[in-house]
Amino acid sequence: MREGLAPDLRPFTVNASLNAVAVYERLGFAATGPRQERNGIAFVPMAAALEGA
Template sequence: MTKFDDVGEIRVAASGDAKAIQSLVMSLSHFYLEDIEAPLPKWFLKTLSLDAVIDRLTSSEYQTLVYVEDGIVCGYVSIKSESHLYHLFVCEEHQGKGIARQLWNAITSGSDVNTYTVRSSLYAVPVYERLGFQRTGEVASKEGICYLAMSAVLKR
């Protein structure tokens, strides 16, 4: 566990965090859907089922941390296969406070991996650029979810 400014803490996510993680990602859908009125695509909803979230939290293929403030999960980060940033989400009311950077630094700090990839929502591109990611592809869309392929090479 890592404390930050006596406000929040970053810790390894547990199965008991699955519902909070699911709610967090779904609450931010208006940032990654082309049409904010459209329903989430079935394939994406499947990845957000409680069973799917728990499977990721208990899988050795994923490393997942949460940022908790006053007992509430306000942010979370997940790395897949050691080098793909699978998810990085911060609840809307806590965005702009450096939580994404804290989560990113915490999850990469003990790693020997230098190059990371992400499929960023268009909204989050500036955040990833501040974390050192660069665009590696063109804007793409999968059933209403727009994204941009990016990668980062960390200087160690």
């Protein structure tokens, strides 16, 4: 995530399937690491800053 985010913003993370990465990017998410695979399932870790409650 970017440094210097406003204090009321909280990181929200997902493990996006490879086919969903573009959708998450349109929603404001950014990859936080390279493609990974666990138990035969490939994903890209992603995060976005969302307003806290």
